[in-house]
Amino acid sequence: MQLGVFTVLFSQKPLEEMLDTVAAHGLSAVELGTGGFPGDAHCPLDELLASSAMRKSLLDAVCSRGLRISALSCHGNPLHPQRRIAQEADALLQKTMQLAELLEVPVVNTFSGCPGDSDDARYPNWPVVPWPHDFQELLAWQWNEKVYPYWTRIAQLAQSRQVKIGLELHGGFSVHSPGTLLRLRERAGEAIGANLDPSHLWWQGIDPVGAIRILGREGAIHHFHAKDTAMDPMNLPMHGVTDTQPYTNMLGRAWQFRTVGYGHDLKTWADIMSALRLVGYDYVVSIEHEDGLMSVEEGFGRAVRHLQQVLIREPLQEMWWA
Template identity: 75%
Template sequence: MKLGVFTVLFSQKPFEEMLDMVAAKGVQAVEIGTGGYPGDAHCNREELLADEGKRKAFKQAVDSRGLIVSALSCHANPLHPQKAISGEHDKLIRETIDLASKLEIPVVNTFSGCPGDHEDAKYPNWPVAPWPNDYQEILDWQWTNKVIPYWTEIGRYAEERNVKIGLELHGGFSVHTPANMLRLREAAGEAIGANLDPSHMWWQGIDPVQAIHILGRAGAIHHFHAKDTTIDPVNVNRHGVTDMQSYSLMLDRAWQFRTVGYGHDMKVWADIISALRLVGYDYVVSIEHEDGLMSVEEGFTKAVDNLQQVLIREPLGEMWWV
């Protein structure tokens, strides 16, 4: 396994300065945003798509520091009911797949998106209760008419270009649990898999180790984020896990994102890394820093230090004792 970082947290730094900094910390891989919610501070996809020389310079900057690009990330909502938004996000995803193919980057990360509840809707509708039955009807309509057709087409588009899609299982979007990830993969093909982030499992009440087993046995983990979560034992009883308060209201929220090791101890993280190895995932563990109690540099540094203790780096050897 390689230790990586989602470089959106260093968007204020120029590309090569950012690469120098993360390489000096011992990171071996970078995940780079190409637009959408992460922005494109370190990767102008249109420029790179149009200019082979700029693509070579981009690759050289990464290679010369002993790094790899684990994924290009373009988190967005390509199923948004407003056509201007979904059209822009669809273009972003397709262009990111094209760029990943040209740069020989194996994974593109994004969100599944969330449609509205009918063709003329203006806003996404995220049904999470089976009753009243209206919600089931909305869910069936979304998956039959929007989710499965779109991702089947994008799955083919990516597969033709030798790229895999890592969908982040995230609340507010159609794919947010291992079960609906596997439902989509079964319908849309094996190019579609997970960019699994344990932080979003914890607040939904899902054990990330079990999520790794469920998805890993199906070969459905294409990328992995390292981010932690704490659940406040008092506030969760007031607001529930679907707490709609701003992330900035950390004292009052039911749960909040933390840097690695500040939500769960290193035994839990060792179990996560071991589960990844057990199911055959031997790619990048990419740090995502969204801890409201720590600066970017401190949160990133602590995540690196903590993960260095538990990351399994060497190839599996012979079982000499059997």
């Protein structure tokens, strides 16, 4: 496995300065945003698609520092009930897949998106309970009319471009758990997999090690984000795991995102790394920093130091003792 970073946290730095920072911390990979929620500070999509010279310059800048591009990320909602929003996210995803093919980047990360409750809806509708039965009817309509058709088509396009789609299992979207990911993958095909982020599993009550074993058996982990979550035992009984308070209200929230090692100890993170190795994941562990208690520099630096202690880097060898 290799250690990398989702470079959106360095959006204020020019490309070359960002790459120097990453290399100075001993990392091996960068994950670049092409638009949508991550922005495109280091990867201007249209310009790169239009210019082979710009693509070569980007790759030279990355490779000259001993780095690789682990994924291109364009998180958005291509299933949004407002057509303009959905079309923009869809166009961004398709162009990102095109760029990934040209750059020989194997993975494009995004969200599954979430539809509304009808073709006339204006906002996404994320059912989280099976009763009253309206929610079951809504889920069936969303998946049959929106989720399956869209992602089956996208998976075919991804396969034709020799890239894989890493869907982040994120609350608020149709694909948010191992079960919903495998449900979609069964219909759409193996180009669909997970960009597995433990932080979004913990607050849903899902054990990341268990999720890794479930998805890893199916070869369904395409990329991995390293971000932590801390559950607040005083606020959790008040608000539950579906706490809708702003992330900025850190003192009152039931849970909050943290830098690696500040929500769960290093033994837990070592178990996660071991589980990844156990199921054959030997790709990049990409740091994502969204800790409201730490600066970018401190949070990133601590995540790097913690993960360097538990990351399993060397190739598997023969069991000489067995």
